[in-house]
Amino acid sequence: MTDRMTEPIAVIGLDAKYPCDGDTPEKFYEFLLTGRSARRPVPPERYNADAFWHPDNHRDGVIGGKQGHFIQGNVRAFDAPFFSITPAEAASMDPQQRMLLECVYTALESSGITMDAVAGSQTGVYVGAFIWDYRDVLIKDVDAPMMYTGSGTIPSTLAGRVNWFYGFRGPAMSIDTACSSSMVALHQAIISLKAGDSDMVWSISKKYSSH
DSSP: OOHHHHSOOOOOOOOOOOSBTOOSHHHHHHHHHTTOOOEEEOOTTTOOHHHHBOSOTTSTTOBSOSEEEOBOSOTTOOOTGGGTOOHHHHHTSOHHHHHHHHHHHHHHHHHTOOHHHHTTSOEEEEEEEOOOHHHHHHHHOTTSOOTTHHHHHOTTHHHHHHHHHHTOOSOEEEEOBTBTHHHHHHHHHHHHHHHTSOSEEEEEEEOOOOO
């Protein structure tokens, strides 16, 4: 075996967004230690839970619960110009794409590595995701701008957005294997490092529903 195949892998940067107040890795760790629950009533800005709830969740057009697990903050509060994206394009971007760009930026900060230092590097991006309901929302909205719907919602753009903005030159893969997407993405990222396809990788899990 080559030295590269047996060389240990170091995690040098990290960011995460979890429901309720677990919006950083440190807060999420504390959240787990205290054994709290992230379940809470549906925020009124998401949808009217009373209007859709029914005790018989087998009926069409109803929801059998009034609670869920929700990330805090407004996903519309996205600094599009910072990421060289126009407001019109940002409106058609899946919130998963927006959060992905932001999380990579924060993870870079936590690593102590600058954007200039990684631009042009052989860095790979492996994203595991399988929820695409924002695309369905846009398609049903007759007033939604359609020019950027494709690039804003297709699965492959998740990894491509990151590679393009940060100037990475390694592989960019968006992986959908349903519930195992995150683990498969991590596995492929490790293979990329071991094989020498990438000098550094981002292994990212995204599971966010817009409803």
